[in-house]
Amino acid sequence: MSQYATCHACHWKVCIEMNPSKLMLSENELALATDFYELTMAAAYFNAGHLDRQAVFEAFVRKLPRNRSYMVAAGLEQILEYVRNLTFTEDQISYLQSLDTFKQVPGRFFDYLRRFRFTGDIWAVDEGTVLFPNEPFIRVEAPIVEAQILETYLLSVMNFESLISTKASRTVNAAGGRDVVEFGSRRAHGPHAALLAARASFVGGCVGTSNTLAAYKLDIPAFGTMAHSFVMNFENELDAFTEFNKVFSHGFLLVDTYDTIEAVKKIVQARIPAAGIRLDSGDLHFLSVESRRILDAAGYTNSKIMASGDLNEHIIKDLIDRGAPIDVFGVGTELVTSRDDPAMNGVYKLTAIKVPTTEGKYKVLHRIKTSPGKKTHPGPKQVFRIVENAAIKTDIVGFEDEPAPENSTPLLKKYMEAGRVVRQLPSLKEIQRLHKEQIKMLPGEFTDLDVTMNDFPVRFSDRLEAATQQFKV
């Protein structure tokens, strides 16, 4: 199977040609980053003459991931960016036209795709907001073809970023004020997921990331220490520490390659001015206590202790409860995969259709689904949040046009109008700050790691309940 060829890239005969873009995701390809059925449905709506039908879709989560008592909304910025730039290239259109599946679809549909822009409105809750099951995160109102095409991309972004923000928020809560850094790039679901996970972790309260690209692009503080390979490269451990310290005098030294306690002793005996040490294996409680004692006795009172190695919110809480003197937790796999439940089951459901009338107005038709276990509520909705004594008391899910309940604040805000972004997006730091305020407003039992709440402070408005009853199954 081994072959040789002339390479287009390097013009050397032993380099085999590769197509460098096939496995990446380019910005101009996003129109096809969608389920195939969104496009077949679009063609069928078009063919049925439904171009002027306005649809209302709402994205929400029916059931939180296992062990969760709240979720953190995230991903909106990326969704708006996608919607705003959504167009089909000629290549993509030719591809669809070439498929057997599309051979009965009239050519006018492809002309429609050539001109496609999203022209609708989008309401959404601010990123960083705490939500409960069945509360809409996003409401899309647009011609049905446009609204349908958004579904897959919108859900994949909202589901993933909210999943990781939620896990980060729990982990940061567990750390009770000590720093949590996201360290998971190598276990994230590919390099783009690693970038998004770094962002979502910051939303949830992490102080930084090991992902350099996230630091570069999103202005998240970059963290890093050293790997075991660095220590192993040198003939002895102390040489490794000394060499590292020459260029990174504020660096953390990794002490568990051979024998943790011995390594800490070597550092203090050699008077290497370490800003901190990192423990990555073994009994982290014992090792942190012992290391702290050695460091303090040698006058290294300002040197910090970082711990890592398959940490999660439960292990962190246990370490803190037992008094482990750990200053920084590096959390990887468990955080960026949301390992105890790696999926947020957000759905995107049609709740109303506005059919044009002969008088140039719209008739609003409510829609619900009655599949077992998957029932929905009809109509365009708003979430009215009532806060009392600085704590979330009740969220009332009602029709968007019903009078706001007393002392309530609507959570869904208009971010897009006629395809244009009309609301300033906050910075990532502002989103993190907003999330921290939200956590303070959450009653204590919702942040308790040992409890999973099934009873949420959410109710549907009387009008909404009455409208739901009208649909007989």
Next chain:
Amino acid sequence: MSQYATCHACHWKVCIEMNPSKLMLSENELALATDFYELTMAAAYFNAGHLDRQAVFEAFVRKLPRNRSYMVAAGLEQILEYVRNLTFTEDQISYLQSLDTFKQVPGRFFDYLRRFRFTGDIWAVDEGTVLFPNEPFIRVEAPIVEAQILETYLLSVMNFESLISTKASRTVNAAGGRDVVEFGSRRAHGPHAALLAARASFVGGCVGTSNTLAAYKLDIPAFGTMAHSFVMNFENELDAFTEFNKVFSHGFLLVDTYDTIEAVKKIVQARIPAAGIRLDSGDLHFLSVESRRILDAAGYTNSKIMASGDLNEHIIKDLIDRGAPIDVFGVGTELVTSRDDPAMNGVYKLTAIKVPTTEGKYKVLHRIKTSPGKKTHPGPKQVFRIVENAAIKTDIVGFEDEPAPENSTPLLKKYMEAGRVVRQLPSLKEIQRLHKEQIKMLPGEFTDLDVTMNDFPVRFSDRLEAATQQFKV
């Protein structure tokens, strides 16, 4: 917070400016898609004068994900693509130089990054190959700075694609010859993970994907039916089916929006020529048996039944064992997140250093790590696979330069030499075919869903064991 501005993109005053590239991952950014410590270590190696040290790194999995008895190697194509194109842009270098962390690093290091190309060799097992714990998937031999910088990206790709190929392989095994289609884009960890998951699922044996971009770029068959929203858009279900059928006469009709059995009856009574129906909720065994009966009685014997809705390998096996007449399984969340264990814990470990000698040769120094539970074996390795009676008998992990055991085949092949790809990469279909052959060679207990093997047909060669013993802890 609501503000208005003039938009650079559309010159309309209500469109707020956004930076469209911030949340995507471009090909020319990949050099920073790495853990920060890879770059600080690179600077320290450079400063210590280790540019001419050759390092040997090996990537392997210590412990398979929960419930797995084998893993499927995947991700190599993307890794080679990355390595081959890896360069630092001036912008990225300026960014690193601007960071406090790098302020003691000599300017020569940044000049080195400006000229950076990977110049080493890479051995790897073919994608689609079945592997067990502790068997190297990839071996990298290169100057230590170069080999170190690859770590994060290489692992994130190998870990994710192998994770999903492995889950797909299990799912396809469970389906016992019936078709499995990957339907998970909306629950994948973002849109790029969705693309990679579609590829990995195909490697593992899925017949297609719902991800249009994967179909377009990777030539995987695209599948799709319709969503509940499509049915709900119409005044009644039958109108929806009729309209869809007008343009997609070979389409599948989704029958569970209101009442599944009623919907199937409506289809046959109206004589809509459905190529198939999709069940997405309820008791899939009962509904498939009942639907098959109605379809057959009405002469729809060629119409297929597809089932979907939180399926996984166990549910599929159970449905088949109970005789459910389901022809196609659409598997989403469980597959693309590998939900029962969403992380492959691949690691990348230094196993040897080649230090230049004054005679122009290299002295090979073996390296191992002795952290508790994380011990490694020293030296550059090969996996020698012995197949007897068309079944995998033993894999012997030995030094790359020891004589191959009788009747064995080496699994690691040279894919890159001096930074150039020297081995033709197989097509995705060829990879899938290779994997199917591998599954046939796997003893039955390794594909049994009810058993998780702890005893693998892997042993270390005598020479390797002896070399490991020489390292005293």
